[in-house]
Amino acid sequence: MSQTPESQTGGAVSSTGRSPHHNRAIALAVAAAVGGFLFGFDSSVINGAVEGFTHDFKILDMSAGTFIKAFVVAVALLGCALGAWLGGRLADRWGRTKVMFLGAVLFFISSILSAIAFGVWDLVLWRFMAGIGIGIASVIAPAYIAEIAPAAVRGRLGSLQQLAIVLGIFAALLSDQLLAVATGVDDNPAAAELWLGLEAWRWMFLVAIVPAAVYGYLALRIPESPRYLIARGDREQAKTILAGVLGPDEDPEERVAEIERKIETDKSLAEQSSLKGPVLGLQGIVWVGILLSVFQQFVGINVIFYYSNTLWQAVGFDASDSFTYSTITSVTNVVVTFIAIALIDKIGRRPLLLIGSVGMAVCLGFMALAFTQSTGSGDDVTLPGAWGTSALIAANLFVVFFGATWGPLVWVLLGEMFPPRIRAAALGVAAAAQWLANFAITMTFPPMLDAFGATGPYLMYAIFAALSFVFVLWKVPETKGIQLEDMEDVKVVRRQRGSTA
Numbered sequence: 001m002s003q004t005p006e007s008q009t010g011g012a013v014s015s016t017g018r019s020p021h022h023n024r025a026i027a028l029a030v031a032a033a034v035g036g037f038l039f040g041f042d043s044s045v046i047n048g049a050v051e052g053f054t055h056d057f058k059i060l061d062m063s064a065g066t067f068i069k070a071f072v073v074a075v076a077l078l079g080c081a082l083g084a085w086l087g088g089r090l091a092d093r094w095g096r097t098k099v100m101f102l103g104a105v106l107f108f109i110s111s112i113l114s115a116i117a118f119g120v121w122d123l124v125l126w127r128f129m130a131g132i133g134i135g136i137a138s139v140i141a142p143a144y145i146a147e148i149a150p151a152a153v154r155g156r157l158g159s160l161q162q163l164a165i166v167l168g169i170f171a172a173l174l175s176d177q178l179l180a181v182a183t184g185v186d187d188n189p190a191a192a193e194l195w196l197g198l199e200a201w202r203w204m205f206l207v208a209i210v211p212a213a214v215y216g217y218l219a220l221r222i223p224e225s226p227r228y229l230i231a232r233g234d235r236e237q238a239k240t241i242l243a244g245v246l247g248p249d250e251d252p253e254e255r256v257a258e259i260e261r262k263i264e265t266d267k268s269l270a271e272q273s274s275l276k277g278p279v280l281g282l283q284g285i286v287w288v289g290i291l292l293s294v295f296q297q298f299v300g301i302n303v304i305f306y307y308s309n310t311l312w313q314a315v316g317f318d319a320s321d322s323f324t325y326s327t328i329t330s331v332t333n334v335v336v337t338f339i340a341i342a343l344i345d346k347i348g349r350r351p352l353l354l355i356g357s358v359g360m361a362v363c364l365g366f367m368a369l370a371f372t373q374s375t376g377s378g379d380d381v382t383l384p385g386a387w388g389t390s391a392l393i394a395a396n397l398f399v400v401f402f403g404a405t406w407g408p409l410v411w412v413l414l415g416e417m418f419p420p421r422i423r424a425a426a427l428g429v430a431a432a433a434q435w436l437a438n439f440a441i442t443m444t445f446p447p448m449l450d451a452f453g454a455t456g457p458y459l460m461y462a463i464f465a466a467l468s469f470v471f472v473l474w475k476v477p478e479t480k481g482i483q484l485e486d487m488e489d490v491k492v493v494r495r496q497r498g499s500t501a
Helices: 023-058 065-094 094-114 119-148 151-183 200-206 209-221 226-231 235-245 252-268 284-298 301-306 308-315 319-347 349-373 384-402 406-416 420-452 455-475 490-499
Strands: 375-377 380-382
Touching: 023 065, 023 094, 023 151, 023 209, 023 235, 065 094, 065 119, 065 252, 065 420, 094 119, 094 200, 094 209, 119 151, 119 226, 119 406, 119 420, 151 235, 151 319, 151 406, 226 252, 235 252, 252 420, 284 301, 284 406, 284 420, 284 455, 301 384, 301 420, 308 349, 308 420, 319 349, 319 384, 319 406, 349 384, 349 406, 349 455, 384 406, 406 420, 420 455
Parallel strands: none
Antiparallel strands: 375 380
């Protein structure tokens, strides 16, 4: 992919309503969204590896072994929170693409070091490093896509971040399954030796260097964000990039002038460029982003992917079958993301979020009910007869509702809802909150499972899904079709939405 887009040559809008120039924007958005692939891959590769390193490092023989096992799974999320917080700030200083490359390098190195870890505590360190790289990628991709995309297709292009995430989840689960099968062992295949004297779980981490290398290469090839270039005084380069992504009816010069006016306005309002505000120390719109991120995680989606093997075994499948069903669930997540891509710029963000909240609450509530019929405790639980099948269906329907709504839409909103002068920093704070919420859910699921059975955590997730409906109805703005430079605050967005209703 060349550093400079091809010249604008004009042309009619296709029968699908998309300008041929938007193909360039799509290509750039796809390249940036590879960071989401790393996010998804890292989130789920641990699912197959956890029993392997738990066995090899004799974690359960340690004092507080259950806690240590959960911490190794979740520690990358703390790194992600730090990376997200740093990424938003570094992006405003170094540019979007340089920070993308930094994230790729950190993930590449940490994947190798995780694969050759000597013990549990150096594995924790390398997983934390991987998290920093993933956190950086999780912030930069939606910000870059929002700034490069024309308003007419911004929602669909922003949804590519979530599509990349779920493809990464699928790729990780599939590679875990293939490596487990390659060992020829049925009992804890992740701990079995595979190639070059390395156990299968080590190869699961090592595979991650491939997407990390691809992301690093693309980060060096794609052009910088036009808004960042204009803020640094490189007006002509920004205009050239915009000429390659805008349609024939959109004037790059006019867009550059609009961004320049906005930057000048921001300079005159320098005191408002801070995230600080009257609502518990932050601007209200920042809190909306934080709570969107927290609700996305508090519905428990990552419990399905981090601990899915345990769930499927509880429903009655053996260890080898549970790998297969985890992969099927990830495929479902990929497929339904296309629903969001198709609908987001047609019916808007809020309606999809509201539908998702209702659907998730019902599915999670049914799962909580189903597990009241379970026998056993902790990881060793089973569901009798039709209850097992019903729980399996409900879990996959939950993934459908999440994947078609809250999964992609939160990333879209985080990329576009903040005023330009605080976008990167605010996105970093919101993404950091998302990773911390993910960490909290990941760490609390095993002890809640031990204390209350599966009914307790799934009932809690159902309550959060119901609360998310109220929150969206009350506080979340509709941003469909609004130019990024007009995203001043919630009141402005709502006023513009009302004027176009």
